Amino acid sequence: MHTIEVVLAMLVAVVASGYLVRVLPLSLPLPLVQIGLGAVIAGVFNRGHALEPEMFFLLFLPPLLFLDGWRIPKQGLFRDKGVILELAFGLVVFTVIGAGFLIHWMIPVMPLAVAFALAAIISPTDPVAVSSIASRAPIPKRLMHILEGESLLNDASGLVCFRFAVAAVMTGSFSLATASLTFLWVAVAGLAIGVAVTLGVSTFQRWLWRRFGEEPGAALLVNLLIPFAAYLLAEEFNASGILSAVAAGITMSYVELSGRVSGSMRVQRTAVWNMLQFSFNGIMFVLLGEQLPGIVERAIKTVSESGHHSAWWLLVYVVVINLALVLLRLAWVWLSLRWSLLRARHRGEARQGTSWRIVVATSVAGVRGAITLAGVLTLPLFLPDGSAFPARDLVIFLAAAVILFSLVGASIALPRLLKGLELPADSGERKEEDLARKLAAKAALAGVERTRQQLVQNQTTENVQLYNDAASRVSLLYQRNLEKDAGPDADPDKVKRMEQGYRQLRTAGLTAEREELFRLTRRGKISDEISRRLIRNLDLLETRQRD
Known part of the structure; x- marks a missing residue:
């Protein structure tokens, strides 16, 4: 019963966050509000819930990553695949090495392998947090596509590096050759399994439809189960369940191009997935907030592990680590950009330079999220010899603090960096x-x-x-x-105003129709069945008007 109460309390917190983010005078990102509500639930009402990382990974991550892969613009993903891969894999390794040595130098009592584990788990960016920040900052579409693509792929590389760093702590040894081969298997097998699961399930489902007819409820449930099947099957083969869920989502977007799904089913499925996305995203960050009071308390008790006695040193560590992450990301983005310009000149292409504000914004937009917290909580409690895992509570605190600082920093800096930035119009x-x-x-x-x-x-x-x-x-x-x-001589503003006027008038007509149908139903002039059918048609028309 307690579990049901906790779930209901988290859902209420998610609903409340949706309204609070509109009511609060400060322009706070939704994840930050949800983290705050989670901290209030745990710290004030003492209703927190102990997070089980494996259960967290299984329940929340597969459907959300699947949906992100499904909805991400594929043209932008493949157009900028070079930049995305450099950020998703190259930047992760660069961050692990750079931040790992820095953390070990700053906190000498933390073994180097543990420092690498911390650097690895804070290297991946979070797609949910990135999307939330983007909704309140004028991020250019192409940059947003790059950030989304990076955050979808760098989870696997960061978690693999984290896994090897933890293994090095546990065994006291590390093999680069073994790690490279394992990483190759984890990535390739994860992607292949995700593609195979979606294609296999979709093919079998189409056969069932041809043979026995379409059943919308069952089809929707199968669609919801695909990411879990891809994730679990990949984990069974020691591959990346995260990459498998992403690959399954991307494959689903291509399966959809066949057009074999009815329009009514697409409308139902979109509504269900939108609700699921909002609920799961919110629960993830509420859970994160519920862990914070306990994490901070344990970190203060173990601050002496770092060789200091004042808890203020924790703040110093957090600030330095966050600055290091931004600077490492800035250096990588700048070097990657210069390399791209050099290659373009070598090919004889004319390429314009990128504004320094875009480069800095790309660096600040590396927001960490729930994946970082869930991953760091999987740290073992004890080493094989029975001794405690070195600096475990301190590592967990620093990872959680990086999430908060990156969210706050991006929500403050991005709108100011991009305000008034003139970008070339995308007429394509x-x-x-x-x-x-x-x-x-x-x-x-x-x-x-x-x-x-x-x-x-x-x-x-x-x-x-x-x-x-x-x-x-x-x-x-x-x-x-x-x-x-709207030819070359047409006034774009005039065309836009005409479109807006048409939509407003059309929406006003649809609203009047709907209100009249409700009135007729209340007076008993028409049946509930006819009313629902006619109102649904109007809802579909209004949805089309807004798209």
């Missing part, structure tokens, strides 16, 4: 959208005409006229997309 996206609308409208008009011709065959004159009138009314909706032409 607008052209692609216009082209898609026009080609889709032409295809729709052709489809309407084909269907009209089929319907009027062997019909009476009255029915033929009815079908012709219906076809004309439907065709008018698509004809608008063909007649609207």
